[in-house]
Amino acid sequence: MAKNATERFTELFSELEHSAESEQKQKMEELYGLMEEMGKEEFESIFTEELFNCIDKMIEEKKMHLENAVLLLTHIGYCMTLKRTFDCSFSFSSLSNRIEKMIIEENKKKDGKDEYQLVNLCECYLLNCALAPNEFPSICLPCFLKAASKKEEDDESQKEVEMALLSLSNIIYYRCDKELYLDEIKEIIEYHQEHHNLTRLAYQSAWQFLMNEFEYEECLEGVIVNELHFIKEASTEMEELSKCADWKREKKDERGKQIKEEFALIGWLGTLKCYFLNCKMWNEEFVGLIDGISRAFRAAKENNRDISYWCICSFEEAADQNAVKGDDLLKGGAVDFILEEIQQSTLNDEKTIYCLQFFDLIAKKLKGKKKEEMEKEERETSKRKVFDMLEEEGFEDAITSFYEVLNYLKGKRYRKLSLDIYDYLVNV
Known part of the structure; x- marks a missing residue:
């Protein structure tokens, strides 16, 4: 009987401590392939x-060898992120404490600081760590x-840049001084816009980092x-990723590429959710942006419910x-x-909440319960269009089918979910 990825990983990993350094590297390459094969739950059960x-004990x-341990840890964090x-x-591990101390000690060196080693240590740490010390x-x-x-655009340089930007995007829950990053991240993004030197994942990661900081710095919206x-x-x-991603995963030899494309698309949707959460200024390009999310939704809804979920989240936040x-x-x-x-039989509790919340919010927006955003005539026209769509699609029947479980759904989230069916309808 063929062994599954978990069994093969456990067996190979147990052989590492009895292998010479060159043999370790060969086995680690096999471990990398197994990590990419694993599903999310299987992965979590191993690490x-x-x-x-x-690993700390082996070091x-x-x-x-420390170099091998850092390589292994970086790849674990990379797969964990994707x-x-x-x-x-x-x-919570002793390995985390070891890497923390090494980063601090390397950074303190006045002379002979190994910047390449410092980057590698920071990457392997931040790709795996839920919350780093404040000074990191x-x-x-x-x-x-x-x-x-x-x-440089060779494969090795592109990989190094991608890993650095992916690690950068993992710096969350911190308010970083703009002087530490703004000019540099702008230059990286602008250079890519002109020369297209970054991978899709690297480019999305650069934006994610900037968007993380936007939460604390309103003045970044103009930039x-x-x-x-x-x-x-x-x-x-999003349009390009929606076109090129093979959602059915029919080509096993390109599975790693597909995972990266999927992650990049979900990353853009998460970045958009963060943008909508903090934006204050209306922009004439919003229609095109919403259309981009709709295209992603259309591409993924049959084969990737995870992506359709993130699309719904973005719509609701908008x-x-x-x-x-x-x-x-x-x-x-x-x-x-x-x-x-909302009329799909496969809709789960969380998606139901986001869908109902979307209609509750848009109803308030069109009824004028939120800040005035349109002239009266324009708003009335939009309300009529939405109402006609709701009527044509039998939306009232769909809402009624959820009505008895609204109390249950309401308990799943802190945000208020109305129990009045008429709050979800737009009346002219």
Whole structure:
């Protein structure tokens, strides 16, 4: 009977401490392939605190060279990020303490600082760690930005840049000083816009980092929209990724590429959700942006429910913002797709909540319960269009079918979910 990926991984990993350094590297290449094969739950079952402690023990007993351990840890973090696995196992391990101390000690060196080693240590740490010490962003930011500024387009350089930017995007929950990053990240993004030197994943990661900081710095909106043309770039990238991604995964030899494309698309949707959450200014390109999300929804809805979920989240966040007009959501196709989605038999609890919340928000927007956003005549026209769509699609029947479980659904989220069916309908 053939062994599954977990069994093969466990067997190979147990052989590492008895292997010479060159043999270790060969076995590690096999381990990388097995990691990419694993599903999310299988992956989480393997990478426990116990496994990270075991790697630490091998380093301590000189059964694994530090360079090999860093390479292995970096690849674990890389796969963890692409599989959207968020676990604190590494953070609680003795290996985490070891890497933390090494980063601090390397950074303190006045002379002979090994910047390449510092970048590698920071990458393997931040790709695996749920929350780094407070001083780490100021240590890691300059390292990652310098590594990401490489202009060479050979495969090795592109991989280094991609890893640096992906690690950079993992610096979250911190307010970083703009002087530490703004000029450099702008230059990286603008250079790519002119020369297309970054991978899709690297480019999305650069934007994700900037968007993480936008949460704390309102003044970044002008830079993001007017100088770096975020809305246009996001729309273009999502359209291209929607076209090229093979959602059915029919080509096993390209599975790694497909996972990266899928992650990049979900990354853009997450970045958009963050943008909608913090944006304050209306933009005439919002319709194109909503249309871009609709295209992604159309490409993924049959074969990738995870991506369709992120599309719904983005629509709902857009509907909640005063900066986005009801007409933007209507013209961009958001209303059509949420109507279609809410009548699917496969809709789960969380998607149901987001769909109902979307209609609750757009109803308030079109009824004028939110900040005035359109002239009265324009708003009345939009309300009539939405109402006609709801009527044609039998939306009232769909809402009625959820009505008895609204109390249950309401308990699944902190945000208020109305129990009145008429709050979800738009009356002219």
